[in-house]
Amino acid sequence: MRKADIIYxxxxxxxxxxxxxxxxxxPTYTVVIGNTETAKVPGVSAAGAVPEITDFTPAxxxxxxxxxxxxxxDGVPVTPTGVPTPGIISMSALQLAPMPTFVxxxxxxxxxxxxYFEIEGEPGxxxxxxxxxxxxxxxxxxxxxxxxxxxxxxxxxxxxxxIAGGTTTALAVLLAMGYDGQGKVSSSMIDNPxxxxxxxxxxxxxxxxxxxxxxxxxxxxxxQAVGDxxxxxxxxVVAGAAESVPVLMAGGTQMAAVMALxxxxxxxxxxxxxxxxxxxxxxxxxxxxxxxxxxxxxVPILAADLDFGPSRHEGLAVFEKGLVKEGVGAGGIAIAAxxxxxxxxxxxxxxxxxxxxxVRLMRLMGK
Amino acid sequence: MRKADIIYxxxxxxxxxxxxxxxxxxPTYTVVIGNTETAKVPGVSAAGAVPEITDFTPAxxxxxxxxxxxxxxDGVPVTPTGVPTPGIISMSALQLAPMPTFVxxxxxxxxxxxxYFEIEGEPGxxxxxxxxxxxxxxxxxxxxxxxxxxxxxxxxxxxxxxIAGGTTTALAVLLAMGYDGQGKVSSSMIDNPxxxxxxxxxxxxxxxxxxxxxxxxxxxxxxQAVGDxxxxxxxxVVAGAAESVPVLMAGGTQMAAVMALxxxxxxxxxxxxxxxxxxxxxxxxxxxxxxxxxxxxxVPILAADLDFGPSRHEGLAVFEKGLVKEGVGAGGIAIAAxxxxxxxxxxxxxxxxxxxxxVRLMRLMGK
Numbered sequence: 001m002r003k004a005d006i007i008y009x010x011x012x013x014x015x016x017x018x019x020x021x022x023x024x025x026x027p028t029y030t031v032v033i034g035n036t037e038t039a040k041v042p043g044v045s046a047a048g049a050v051p052e053i054t055d056f057t058p059a060x061x062x063x064x065x066x067x068x069x070x071x072x073x074d075g076v077p078v079t080p081t082g083v084p085t086p087g088i089i090s091m092s093a094l095q096l097a098p099m100p101t102f103v104x105x106x107x108x109x110x111x112x113x114x115x116y117f118e119i120e121g122e123p124g125x126x127x128x129x130x131x132x133x134x135x136x137x138x139x140x141x142x143x144x145x146x147x148x149x150x151x152x153x154x155x156x157x158x159x160x161x162x163i164a165g166g167t168t169t170a171l172a173v174l175l176a177m178g179y180d181g182q183g184k185v186s187s188s189m190i191d192n193p194x195x196x197x198x199x200x201x202x203x204x205x206x207x208x209x210x211x212x213x214x215x216x217x218x219x220x221x222x223x224q225a226v227g228d229x230x231x232x233x234x235x236x237v238v239a240g241a242a243e244s245v246p247v248l249m250a251g252g253t254q255m256a257a258v259m260a261l262x263x264x265x266x267x268x269x270x271x272x273x274x275x276x277x278x279x280x281x282x283x284x285x286x287x288x289x290x291x292x293x294x295x296x297x298x299v300p301i302l303a304a305d306l307d308f309g310p311s312r313h314e315g316l317a318v319f320e321k322g323l324v325k326e327g328v329g330a331g332g333i334a335i336a337a338x339x340x341x342x343x344x345x346x347x348x349x350x351x352x353x354x355x356x357x358x359v360r361l362m363r364l365m366g367k
Numbered sequence: 368m369r370k371a372d373i374i375y376x377x378x379x380x381x382x383x384x385x386x387x388x389x390x391x392x393x394p395t396y397t398v399v400i401g402n403t404e405t406a407k408v409p410g411v412s413a414a415g416a417v418p419e420i421t422d423f424t425p426a427x428x429x430x431x432x433x434x435x436x437x438x439x440x441d442g443v444p445v446t447p448t449g450v451p452t453p454g455i456i457s458m459s460a461l462q463l464a465p466m467p468t469f470v471x472x473x474x475x476x477x478x479x480x481x482x483y484f485e486i487e488g489e490p491g492x493x494x495x496x497x498x499x500x501x502x503x504x505x506x507x508x509x510x511x512x513x514x515x516x517x518x519x520x521x522x523x524x525x526x527x528x529x530i531a532g533g534t535t536t537a538l539a540v541l542l543a544m545g546y547d548g549q550g551k552v553s554s555s556m557i558d559n560p561x562x563x564x565x566x567x568x569x570x571x572x573x574x575x576x577x578x579x580x581x582x583x584x585x586x587x588x589x590x591q592a593v594g595d596x597x598x599x600x601x602x603x604v605v606a607g608a609a610e611s612v613p614v615l616m617a618g619g620t621q622m623a624a625v626m627a628l629x630x631x632x633x634x635x636x637x638x639x640x641x642x643x644x645x646x647x648x649x650x651x652x653x654x655x656x657x658x659x660x661x662x663x664x665x666v667p668i669l670a671a672d673l674d675f676g677p678s679r680h681e682g683l684a685v686f687e688k689g690l691v692k693e694g695v696g697a698g699g700i701a702i703a704a705x706x707x708x709x710x711x712x713x714x715x716x717x718x719x720x721x722x723x724x725x726v727r728l729m730r731l732m733g734k
Contacts, residue, residue, distance in 0.1 A: 028520050066512055100520030105485065115513035118485040145433055146482035153395050153467030153520055
């Protein structure tokens with residue numbers, strides 16, 4: 001009986017087939033990091049108490065995965081209201097169910113104190129310029145190679161991301177590719193600033209050196225104009241790996257935008273793909289991940305049925321209120337831990353491990 | 368019956384145990400690239416017809432592995448006498464027995480047009496300065512992490528290298544660590560310039576900012592003074608991976624020097640290690656890989672029993688005369704192909720595939 005704490009949130013039948021195919025197997029986890037200046041527009045991101053700190057967030061997140069603590073900053077990334085990074089969930093899942101974990105540098109300003117794959121990506125500019133990235137095609141092609149190599153040695157791949165400001169760029173790229181994304185992308189804040197995001201996205205699209213038709217016809221042009229450096233990297237790895245193995249795209253609406261990219265660049269691989277996210281994303285009333293994925297195709301959405309409600313720690317219990325919700329592959333990695341352990345690891349074990357790490361990290365921070 | 372075209376060249380019993388342990392399994396292949404200014408000292412390296420081209424050799428070698436042709440140069444790396452890079456052997460073995468292949472940037476001047484792992488290494492200076500590397504400990508520690516991650520997803524690891532000038536730095540580091548290396552390191556040329564290499568090594572050791580005792584006590588100090596950027600990267604990956612899985616160190620006397628480093632840094636992992644090289648190395652009368660490994664410990668040496676004698680191509684037949692001999696993990700990857708195929712791939716199949724690639728590449732070069 002294949003029973004795990006998973007919600008089949010979209011395309012249930014395909015979702016169950018995906019789970020059947022990877023049940024009991026240990027995937028390789030890759031996490032793509034990047035920075036975009038867009039994160040520093042006031043009001044866009046909660047992934048840092050001050051805008052400049054968002055440069056450090058991705059590096060700090062992957063250090064947490066590798067060492068159980070951050071190196072490039074003291075403590076851990078927190079939102080302005082003190083909620084810890086969802087990387088604490090990913091780290092806990094990896095401790096419960098170890099899997100090979102590789103960082104991919106999509107394009108960061110602050111490099112992590114960990115090994116990472118270099119694919120010649122570059123940090124992204126403020127998308128309002130319409131000139132967000134210099135050469136996403138080069139990063140995409142290197143990532144495609146990388147995805148193929150990773151697939152050779154793994155039964156399946158999980159790919160997550162850490163990039164502050166990423167839902168705004170996700171919206172912009174969706175709109176530029178002709179998708180209806182308005183009001184549908186998620187936010188790490190309780191009040192999702194949809195109108196701010198749309199204003200930024202529309203300004204970038206208007207300033208792009210490409211016509212609307214060009215960006216619809218070539219997704220990498222949309223990314224070049226208004227995307228972020230996580231996108232071509234993640235899309236390339238998915239396109240390369242899913243040629244031969246299943247790929248669980250670990251993330252919420254940002255990953256859904258990457259999925260739309262993959263559809264434009266390598267549609268034949270989508271049958272090997274699922275989106276893996278958290279309950280907090282699929283239950284979110286201020287965003288609509290299903291509506292985005294539905295436009296891409298019949299790709300299943302799995303959600304880790306985590307429950308932090310019972311936690312005695314305020315900083316964790318608030319996850320139930322929809323702060324943070326997802327990131328650093330939290331939902332997908334939790335799902336991978338559930339599946340590799342054949343359901344022995346579940347929401348309860350996860351909360352225990354997350355609480356243990358939370359206490360340890362708060363102590364490290366002197367709190 | 369475990370029969371493969373392998374020569375058990377040292378510690379046969381341990382070598383057979385190693386083979387038993389990995390028989391039929393598909394490893395992950397990592398190849399560490401680096402540059403050292405030492406390669407440009409006249410007479411040191413054959414890995415480029417002109418000294419400056421040695422900067423391109425490692426990048427070109429790994430492009431060959433990924434794409435079947437080089438991107439950063441036209442054609443393929445050749446010695447001044449026109450013998451192709453041993454990477455043609457590694458590439459052929461990988462075509463016969465595909466395995467996940469990852470490049471690790473130990474520290475290069477010319478970056479390859481492939482994805483690669485970044486571990487924050489830097490290109491090496493001329494070792495005659497006694498200040499070859501800035502921070503080998505940082506690269507070592509990142510590589511250690513990387514080795515641990517790679518081991519999680521692989522039954523075993525093969526690690527090769529491409530760095531021109533590497534046997535001279537190997538000699539220098541062996542001497543600095545107190546090993547008897549004189550006259551024992553290999554060469555890609557027919558006339559092994561032992562006295563030139565010794566002069567360079569001794570000059571570097573004399574100029575080192577560390578005492579002889581310091582370099583014997585701390586191998587990373589020896590590397591910092593007179594090593595090359597491949598060394599801390601390879602040693603770290605071996606030390607990290609061999610904690611949990613077997614590691615085949617694919618190379619000749621350069622890898623033997625890395626093994627000596629590993630002994631100084633993580634001696635407990637050596638029981639999980641073997642050296643995998645070519646017949647041309649173990650039969651070489653101008654070097655003595657066994658004498659180096661014997662000083663390290665009871666580590667087996669396996670040699671791919673390749674035979675290019677029957678080739679109708681002069682550029683390949685000359686391998687039997689001891690030109691080139693080894694590099695880009697040629698011997699170890701050939702062994703891995705023999706073992707993963709349970710002996711179905713052997714010396715004959717290898718020569719056929721190498722000839723096929725040789726003809727294709729010569730045609731690409733318009734020859």
